[in-house]
Amino acid sequence: MSTLGNLIGGEIVGPADGRQIEVTNPATGETIGAVPALTRDELGRVFDAAEAGAKAWRATGPLARGRVLIDAAALVRAEAAELTDLIVREMGKTRAEASGEVGKAAEFFEYYGGMARQPYGELIADARPGTYAMQIREPLGVVVLITPWNDPLLTPARKLAPALSAGNAVVIKPATETPLITLRLAEILHRAGVPAGVLNTVTGRGSEIGDALVDDHRVRAVSFTGSTPVGLELQRRLAGRAVRVQTEMGGKNAAVVLADADLDLAVSVIMTGAFGQAGQRCTATSRLIVDRRVADALRTKIAERVGALRVGAGDADGVDLGPVVSRAAQADIQSRVERGLAEGASVISAPTLEPGLTERGAFVQPVLLAFDRQNSLWREEVFGPVLGMIEVDGFDEAIAAVNDSVYGLSSAVFTESLASANRFIDEADTGQVSVNQPTIGWDIHHPFGGFKDSGSPFKEQGSEALRFYSRVKTAAVRSGA
CATH class of the missing domain: 3.40.309.10 (Aldehyde Dehydrogenase; Chain A, domain 2)
Incomplete structure (x- = not known):
């Protein structure tokens, strides 16, 4: 059994005081690994790193960010056999299903890596003489991603790729049942060139750290995939704050x-x-x-x-x-x-x-x-x-x-x-x-999300995802007298 650590501020951090969560193979009950069980007190360090990472990543520029995502996709494909095996053992999917998930994850990073070359603003008319205006899309800052166990690699990739492409720093919490594959993905992104603090992982029990994870004043957006009761409670908790909320929830x-x-x-x-x-x-x-x-x-x-x-x-x-x-x-x-x-x-x-x-x-x-x-x-x-x-x-x-x-x-x-x-x-x-x-x-390029108790106004995937992870600034420039 191997213990994987969290990526925090560019460093792999193992469990403190032996606090960890064991991960089992659902087909056999065998323990296949462990991850740290973080506490509320440890999250301050995570958000400090993300705050610094957000500034550095925004300054990196879209083309360089896109290059990192494309390099990450290549690493995912190169290590597909190992990632497939981990999904099978950790989540229980058939090998064919797990292999398909790995391929889709790589496609998300390829797609949003390429999207970095698309326009991120446009000129607009201004009635004032000698003046032109523009609208510019820019990053939000620090975003929190909360992902489920059923697609333990694909869903993190679905959220990470547009969030990073748009220039945000990310704090991601995978499901307690399937955290190993997300930590492996974070390690791959780190090797691909994501700077320190831009991507930070948090493993732990939602009942212990869930509220603190979204309550930090530096959080600008939360993207959640999971059950409808939890998603609706998250919407209520964040109501009244200047925090964007994206919830992809249940279905019938x-x-x-x-x-x-x-x-x-x-x-x-x-x-x-x-x-x-x-x-x-x-x-x-x-x-x-x-x-x-x-x-x-x-x-x-x-x-x-x-x-x-x-x-x-x-x-x-x-x-x-x-x-x-x-x-x-x-x-x-x-x-x-x-x-x-x-x-x-x-x-x-x-x-x-x-x-x-x-x-x-x-x-x-x-x-x-x-x-x-x-x-x-x-x-x-x-x-x-x-x-x-x-x-x-x-x-x-x-x-x-x-x-x-x-x-x-x-x-x-x-x-x-x-x-x-x-x-x-x-x-x-x-x-x-x-x-x-x-x-x-x-x-990956189809806008995805539900109505009623299945979703929220913001869709995932395609260009719609970039709308969630960015904000619009309007600027006017007077160029003459």
Whole structure:
């Protein structure tokens, strides 16, 4: 077991007084590493470093910042095998899923490294004689990033790349369950040339350091990805302060299959959206809304696919689903399914697991259920491999069912009608909408984020992310008498 330290002020800092958090492999329960458990009293040093780093990084200039990000992407690609292995052991993803995550992380740094060459301001007209005006985008200063365990490399990259490209200093706190890969990424960025203090990592328990992490007076923005209750509480805590808040939270994402859909395509895509990454995606498909005219045929097709899913350790051959992230997550998912069954849900299909598998590791049986719109499984995010199906009559009932949720992250429709597709795009109350594609899988340059209790006004990814991490200054220059 190795202990990784935090990057603070350009130095790797190990645990003080032996305070550390052990990290385990969810497939085996084996301890694979440890990180420092920082206290509130240690955060002052972190923000002192970030304050100094913000000044140095802003002065570095956009082209030099972009070069560092592109060099970091090359290092991520060069060390992809090691990073993939760490994600598999730390989070439980299959090797294919972990490898894809590493590739996406590199793309984020490449994309925002290139964006450093884009204009960061423009001239605007001024009515005064001999005067011209301009608007300039500049860094905010110190930003705090709080990242989840389900995409432990991709989400830090998604936030770090635009934050650094825009010229900010960063304090990043990874999830307690999966901190090792974030510390490895920080070390890579340090080697790529990020100056001391520009990137600082904080590992520790949110219950002990969470409030202090966002309360420091030097914080200018907070970007959070995680559960809706925590995200909403963060919004309330920061209300009334001159601090930007970006929250990417939960989802209860629906896929609609209309009567004219290509059912084979729909089944293949929905399986990926619902059961990839063991359902541990905020964009995972969890509600299946099917036109009654094709419900029997679709149910038969998808039940066969669900029953054939193979569950096992992420590094095993032929595995479709690895474990969920922890024993706590396993227990929570199982409890929610049991509650839903007690409320009247019924099992349509589930694979038979290897005997003793759920006792050896944090494995969960994937399941396709039938339920109604009063069931808790219809309303509440499960964050596991659980897909529920209801039947509706026509488009109007389908879109009403899609929007019957406090969440509004992602939705999809399967149809061969251009009119139905365009109407769905217009009427679905979700931040992301797909036609004949899964609710998951948004590319690095696609603006990403949800409506209602799934998000906040600021989107991630693409050029929209740079708007969050920068501010606009307007300047007027009189050049003559």
